[in-house]
Amino acid sequence: MSENATPSLLPSPTNRVLEFIARYGIIFVLVIMVVALSILTPSLRGEQYFLTKRNLLQVALQASINSVIAVGMTFIITSGGIDLSVGSMAGFAGVVTAIALRDYGVGYLGGFLVAVGAGTACGLFNGLLITRANLRPFIATLGTMGIFRGLALVASDGRPIYGFNRRFIDTFSGETFFDIPKPVIVAALVAVGGWLILTQTRFGKYTIAIGGNEETTGLAGIPIQRYKLGIYALGGFLTGTAAALLTARLSSADPIAGNLFELDAIAATVMGGTSLTGGEGTILGTVVGALIISLVRNGMNILNVQSFWQQFVIGSVIILAVMLDQWRKKQVRPQ
Amino acid sequence: MVSVSENTPLLRVEDITKSFGAVQALRGITFDLVRGTVMALVGDNGAGKSTLAKILSGVHPPTSGQFYLNGQSCRFDRPAAALAAGIETVYQNLALIEELDVADNVYLGRETTRGGAIGRLFGILDRPAMRQHTAKALSQLHIKIPAPTLAVRKMSGGQRQAVAIGRALTWGRELFILDEPTAALGVDETEQVLRMIERLREEHGLTFIIISHNMQDVYRIADTIVVLRQGRHVATLAKNDTTPEEIVAYITGAKE
Structure with missing residues (x-):
């Protein structure tokens, strides 16, 4: 309206600082952790274990599979949903891929297509439960978390599957130029692609709109059910991609692989600044979140902290990130 | 092309009913709306105003009855069908996505793309084009916003309502349905929205259905007033032949 822009609602300096922290604060956390570990490891162990090329690439490698899944999780959470089934889905897709490679002689590319196909099918199934059966995402994916894990155990007879196509393993694991692990390259491509889709395309805009206000988005004539189906399918596609990387890296498919992957993926996403209430998502934040989780694990290993504490720390980080998000929203929102 | 005679009303609503299970939300609504006029739809809470608006904008199909736009029967099965027919609705509290900026909201569902096929x-x-067109379209409507890139959540209630109405005016061709357009606004902002509606009717001959609780607003801008009570259509009044007291009497049931 004319001349009645109420100044109090425009960003005040405090709000701007809060928004800046919410958006980029996580990057400072990453930097502080790197600096702290660089100083701590030589002084505690007499030698620099942390700040070496080999270890940093290891951190990136350990972040890569989670990052690929978490990019999909970012779309799902931005749309106001959640996917608790990604860990089971990764296990199932891995088993299906290994069986296809070992028993049906699909080539290495065929194996990759089976992995992403299985993941996408699982994602579509989640999407159908949510859009057709009108289940809440939490309940639908809690159920499929059990279903996909059960299928993985049934298909594999509960045993890990070994002895498949060597070329599949060589293509999707190991290192490439500058000793960079291949999963890191894939994770980087997925991150750039995810960022482009979320910020530059209609699909990304509607993902944000649905998470912001589903009813308003529907009233604007947008077929929200079709887009939600697409969002869960994308999550499944990326989880399938991660399953291919995991299967190649381990040279085997374990039906219990991917256990608690949902914890890491949700942690990376909310830590990065994507709001669990929907409508706001950041791929850069998610990637940084995945790196921080990997750093926590790596740092705790180097500092000889018992590995059982890792789950405790990751869980605490989710709770802290959501508390920070809620507090920030209370500060910034005018109402 | 269907020839539209001078006498064809822009909108004809014929005996529309709507039931949700055992609840009869609308029990036979009939009226004509002449092009270039403002109709107020009034009634107490639960009278069926919003249900009627949702039928006209394709959210719900009517249980029975018909409505015609320019003499043509409308059967909208989804909101996109009503939008395609040129009917724009500004919903109370559901008009805009707070997380998107002004241009993304104005173009919500109507995005333009770049990069060819x-x-x-x-x-x-194509955000640059959409922002440019949004700025131009809103300024033509005398709607002043700081920038088309401003996030809606940072805007005042009046600015939001202006953007929501501006969005409807950018795309609508036939009919504009405004659900409680001033309910959330202060005195100054209300005045500006009412003036905008008056100007659009007078200068551009646009047609409005306005749902409102505020008798002062209704009496000021409406040409005709349709009163609903408990889903029944109790009166159609011409503003010049009625008084605010009479309208209230129909709403409360003091007068049948």
């Missing part, structure tokens, strides 16, 4: 395939947004 590939851009269309992947839905690559």
